[in-house]
Amino acid sequence: MTTKKSQIIVVGNGMVGYKFCEKLRNSDTEDRYQVTVFGEEPWPAYDRVHLSSYFTNTDPHKLQMAPRSWYAENKVELRTNELVTLIDKENRVVVNHLGESFPYDYLVLATGSSAFVPPVPGVDKKGVFVYRTMEDLEAILAYGKKVKSAAVLGGGLLGLEAAKAVMDMGLEAHVVELAPRLMPNQLDEQGAALLRSKLESLGIGIHLGKMTKEIQGNGKLTGLAFQDGSFLETEMLVISAGIKPRDELAAKAGLELGKRGGILVNDALQTTDRHIYAIGEAAVHRDKVYGLVAPGYEMASQVVNQLLDKETKPFLGFDMSTKLKLIGVEVGSFGDPFGTSEPSHPISFEDKAKGQYKRINISEDGKRLIGGVLVGDSSSFGMLLQMTQNGMPLPPSPEDLILGGRDGKSNNPMEGLEALPEGAQICSCENVTKGDICQHVEDTASGDLGQIKKCTKAGTGCGGCLPMINDLAKHQLKKMGKTVKNVICEHFPYSRQELFDIVKIKGIKSYNQLLDEFGEGDGCEICKPAVASILASVWNEMILRQDTIQDTNDRFLANIQKGGTYSVVPRIPGGEITPEKLIVIGQVAQEYNLYTKITGGQRIDMFGARVDQLPDIWEKLIAAGFESGHAYGKSLRTVKSCVGSTWCRYGVQDSVSFAIRVEERYRGLRSPHKLKGGVSGCIRECAEAQSKDFGVIATEKGWNIYVGGNGGSKPQHAKLLVNDVDTETCIRYLDRFLMFYIKTAEPLQRTATWLNKLEGGLDYLRDVVVNDCLGIGRELEKEMDFMVTTYSCEWKEVVNNPELRAKFKHFVNAEEEDPNVQFQPIRGQKIPVDWKS
Amino acid sequence: MIDLLEKYPKVVEDEVVFWYKAAPASAFPENGGACVKYKDLQIAVFNFSRKGEWYACQNLCPHRMQMILSRGMIGSSGEEPKVACPFHKKTFSLKTGENLNGDTCAITTYPVKIEDGYVYVGFDSGYS
Numbered sequence A: 001m002t003t004k005k006s007q008i009i010v011v012g013n014g015m016v017g018y019k020f021c022e023k024l025r026n027s028d029t030e031d032r033y034q035v036t037v038f039g040e041e042p043w044p045a046y047d048r049v050h051l052s053s054y055f056t057n058t059d060p061h062k063l064q065m066a067p068r069s070w071y072a073e074n075k076v077e078l079r080t081n082e083l084v085t086l087i088d089k090e091n092r093v094v095v096n097h098l099g100e101s102f103p104y105d106y107l108v109l110a111t112g113s114s115a116f117v118p119p120v121p122g123v124d125k126k127g128v129f130v131y132r133t134m135e136d137l138e139a140i141l142a143y144g145k146k147v148k149s150a151a152v153l154g155g156g157l158l159g160l161e162a163a164k165a166v167m168d169m170g171l172e173a174h175v176v177e178l179a180p181r182l183m184p185n186q187l188d189e190q191g192a193a194l195l196r197s198k199l200e201s202l203g204i205g206i207h208l209g210k211m212t213k214e215i216q217g218n219g220k221l222t223g224l225a226f227q228d229g230s231f232l233e234t235e236m237l238v239i240s241a242g243i244k245p246r247d248e249l250a251a252k253a254g255l256e257l258g259k260r261g262g263i264l265v266n267d268a269l270q271t272t273d274r275h276i277y278a279i280g281e282a283a284v285h286r287d288k289v290y291g292l293v294a295p296g297y298e299m300a301s302q303v304v305n306q307l308l309d310k311e312t313k314p315f316l317g318f319d320m321s322t323k324l325k326l327i328g329v330e331v332g333s334f335g336d337p338f339g340t341s342e343p344s345h346p347i348s349f350e351d352k353a354k355g356q357y358k359r360i361n362i363s364e365d366g367k368r369l370i371g372g373v374l375v376g377d378s379s380s381f382g383m384l385l386q387m388t389q390n391g392m393p394l395p396p397s398p399e400d401l402i403l404g405g406r407d408g409k410s411n412n413p414m415e416g417l418e419a420l421p422e423g424a425q426i427c428s429c430e431n432v433t434k435g436d437i438c439q440h441v442e443d444t445a446s447g448d449l450g451q452i453k454k455c456t457k458a459g460t461g462c463g464g465c466l467p468m469i470n471d472l473a474k475h476q477l478k479k480m481g482k483t484v485k486n487v488i489c490e491h492f493p494y495s496r497q498e499l500f501d502i503v504k505i506k507g508i509k510s511y512n513q514l515l516d517e518f519g520e521g522d523g524c525e526i527c528k529p530a531v532a533s534i535l536a537s538v539w540n541e542m543i544l545r546q547d548t549i550q551d552t553n554d555r556f557l558a559n560i561q562k563g564g565t566y567s568v569v570p571r572i573p574g575g576e577i578t579p580e581k582l583i584v585i586g587q588v589a590q591e592y593n594l595y596t597k598i599t600g601g602q603r604i605d606m607f608g609a610r611v612d613q614l615p616d617i618w619e620k621l622i623a624a625g626f627e628s629g630h631a632y633g634k635s636l637r638t639v640k641s642c643v644g645s646t647w648c649r650y651g652v653q654d655s656v657s658f659a660i661r662v663e664e665r666y667r668g669l670r671s672p673h674k675l676k677g678g679v680s681g682c683i684r685e686c687a688e689a690q691s692k693d694f695g696v697i698a699t700e701k702g703w704n705i706y707v708g709g710n711g712g713s714k715p716q717h718a719k720l721l722v723n724d725v726d727t728e729t730c731i732r733y734l735d736r737f738l739m740f741y742i743k744t745a746e747p748l749q750r751t752a753t754w755l756n757k758l759e760g761g762l763d764y765l766r767d768v769v770v771n772d773c774l775g776i777g778r779e780l781e782k783e784m785d786f787m788v789t790t791y792s793c794e795w796k797e798v799v800n801n802p803e804l805r806a807k808f809k810h811f812v813n814a815e816e817e818d819p820n821v822q823f824q825p826i827r828g829q830k831i832p833v834d835w836k837s
Numbered sequence B: 001m002i003d004l005l006e007k008y009p010k011v012v013e014d015e016v017v018f019w020y021k022a023a024p025a026s027a028f029p030e031n032g033g034a035c036v037k038y039k040d041l042q043i044a045v046f047n048f049s050r051k052g053e054w055y056a057c058q059n060l061c062p063h064r065m066q067m068i069l070s071r072g073m074i075g076s077s078g079e080e081p082k083v084a085c086p087f088h089k090k091t092f093s094l095k096t097g098e099n100l101n102g103d104t105c106a107i108t109t110y111p112v113k114i115e116d117g118y119v120y121v122g123f124d125s126g127y128s
């Protein structure tokens, strides 16, 4: 028996139209419907949310929601490049622009919206664009190549994204906003003011309270004239002033529209014709158009449920919480950011130095969070949003939510996760709950993020919930009694610390042996360098004996640069160097035509050496008394020093001599990540020792030791381990500290992160290093002594070993150099030609 | 730069018409690679001694158009043999050339054989 299938037609193949098809196909297991989807654009639906990434990668396939083959495989007829121009409600037929008609049983309008263009004289000038489709971006990219400046009309979420995009194109960027503040729908005054100063410091010009009177220019744009008489010169304008639902088709068919446009729908998402639904940005529900994907997806789900006679609930609106996707400027706005929807009181906090503003609105009875604003640091966005949406109980002093960690303890995100109800929505784009994610983790007994994304779809939309999903997966595993073990990769079911012990106790000296006896598969780019580092930290053998398990910099004992050449960094301990040695560096750089630069680590870097030139260059440097600076290794880099008591009128100890001693002691020491040190001759701290993995600062009585500092992207000051120790004690404590770190840290974990995660923190570390509570002090020192006495300069060995030297060439079958290495001049030196981005 | 990419057309083993004798097998490090020059092509050849297999692919990494893959680390992901680019660790299947950890475009792989201790790389008529 065959029953005739019902026909569904979807008009609009945007994000929501596509999602409708996907959800229908996943649930229509009895194959009740035949589906046809019309899209006016030439390509299948793409991810408009990440449209801006098109600027950095103009491959249209990258943004696709699903390839064309998906539609075929899932029996969805896809008609791209076809505009539906007419709906005949009475006969239930739609007509496309070619005049062909198609009958339907149910019609779903997902026509989205277009950019709203305010009726300002001059909007039709050359150089004026909107920001909505891939074609728009292509046009912007092409025009942007010819001009130097661009303004964006609209200081909302989208406008700021557009501004960042034009800035990244290398244009002088301006934002023009009618309201007196940025992101007026999401931010309060104080938050918006901070955002403004952050954007200004990025070099974006911000013009608030500006009503544009005219877009001026003779054919092509020259600038904007404002109502207040002022003028902004610009060669290009991107309009991002809001959206206008595409309701023209519905209007022509006589469907009722909202007061300010949009296709009117009821709580069941039906239009005024029972056979026609409207979803996504085209729909207006209870006077509201939702300009975000998540509500559109939710609408799609609900229509699918109705069509399949599944349990349905009315669509009752949607949370509009958002995070801004600008790199470098974190902004979040959740729930009711202004606290005006019900009586409430705000708690806010601003740290001007750190550039952070946080505000939360607490219900009148002090029991619930109703919304808030975050600028500068939105790391707590996920948790605060959850608390708001689920009406979770507040801690005794709610201000802790935004101040956090004042007592030095970081607030633990895991505790909050426990309190979340099962039904809490974690991924709002795909409507995935805590229960769904935990269930998946429980079923698979794995916290693999890729699998979670694939099976539950959580985190596949805007991606904002990924950190939370990760925490949740770990939390669930822990609850299941599985220790969340940091195995290093699929090839070794061990943590780094366990592998370290195995290598040491079993006396394993090669990667292959370790893989054969304790691993599986063939290894990879994660476990190979990690094991290489362990082997070097335990046995201190010449690393090139196993050159193919080393990261490229270690394999060629030099840092790889753009274009495939390398840099050469000889050690200059403590930054002290004789004129004779300086001259040698100059001569070598001149002979090989190397670009030279003083590094941030008090030494000299020579760039642009071909792989085959490295041994010759090092031969000359070694002859002049230099040795490897290990700039390429996860090992000791430099021990920075100030000039100290030998010259400086304030110095209380000889910091240069001590820095040289320390640098020479730990040179070549392989560790989980790179190590940097510093020695300052007095409290003025000119060597910045407190920003190093280990820092020593001179006092009248000896030295203060600081540990666990670093610069980099998350700078952190080192913490005081011990005061006023004498020189020999200082060295002993440093030995213990470094060896303890080397033995227990995870791969690529610097001392700062290691210390942050070390259970018991600084107090425990002090107990181990200073009070020797584990009784391993002597052993750690002995291990360090072994490293110090077995040190040898790797480059010296290469230079003197013809077999190793032979490894330094580009072609295995020709004595030529790589013809693709090309340079261009800059300020009297050379640099590589830029690579394609 | 795009023309650089187009220089590395796919070679199917059955259609190989020319085997280029590249270098002695002993010149290639164990579980690692080296770069072979053939006319104006650069081919990365890998001695996957752990598996007793040999692989070859274009030396050009399509991510930033760098002639570098021969200096990459090899390994496996599940059953798939792969190479990781030294620059940004994009990984490519040594069998299919597909980018395994992202959506960079695929690379071209070439057939390899060992005869009398020599490594041969296979090219089709277009390049013989």
Ligand code: SRM
Residues within 6 Å of the ligand: A559, A560, A561, A567, A568, A569, A597, A598, A599, A600, A601, A602, A603, A604, A605, A631, A637, A638, A674, A676, A691, A692, A709, A710, A711, A712, A713, A714, A750
């Ligand atoms: C050359 C130099 C920049 C310069 O021209 O001044 C430099 C260059 C590189 N740095 Fe650096 N860093 C240099 C000083 C610094 C400093 C300043 C300092 O040491 O006082 C810092 C901040 C301090 C710190 O490390 O805490 C610094 C923080 C980083 C980081 C971030 C580390 C972190 O923990 O967050 C990286 C990335 C990494 O190591 O993973 C990095 C990585 C790199 C690499 C190795 C990136 C790479 O893999 O290609 C760069 C290549 C070096 C080369 O080709 O020789 N570089 N780098 C400096 C070399 C110093 C030296 O003589 O050895």
Ligand SMILES: Cc1cc2nc3c(=O)[nH]c(=O)nc-3n(C[C@H](O)[C@H](O)[C@H](O)COP(=O)(O)OP(=O)(O)OC[C@H]3O[C@@H](n4cnc5c(N)ncnc54)[C@H](O)[C@@H]3O)c2cc1C
Residues within 6 Å of the ligand: A011, A012, A013, A014, A015, A016, A017, A018, A038, A039, A040, A041, A048, A049, A050, A051, A052, A082, A083, A084, A085, A110, A111, A112, A113, A131, A132, A133, A158, A161, A246, A249, A279, A280, A281, A282, A290, A291, A292, A293, A294, A296, A325, A462
């Ligand atoms: C740059 C940018 C950044 C964004 N960032 C975010 C974000 O971070 N978070 C978020 O939630 N949202 C964001 N959005 C909004 C989000 O993209 C939209 O909410 C979402 O795309 C709406 O989906 P839709 O399917 O309703 O409409 P659309 O994606 O606009 O799709 C409608 C489609 O229907 C077609 N169409 C219209 N009429 C017809 C017709 N008669 N016949 C045939 N086809 C027709 C259109 O050509 C279009 O392809 C962003 C939007 C932009 C432009």
Ligand code: SF4
Residues within 6 Å of the ligand: none
């Ligand atoms: S800051 Fe970045 S760009 Fe500059 S040297 Fe360090 S790693 Fe390279």
Ligand code: FES
Residues within 6 Å of the ligand: B061, B062, B063, B064, B065, B066, B085, B086, B087, B088, B089, B090
């Ligand atoms: S150049 Fe190969 S990964 Fe970037």
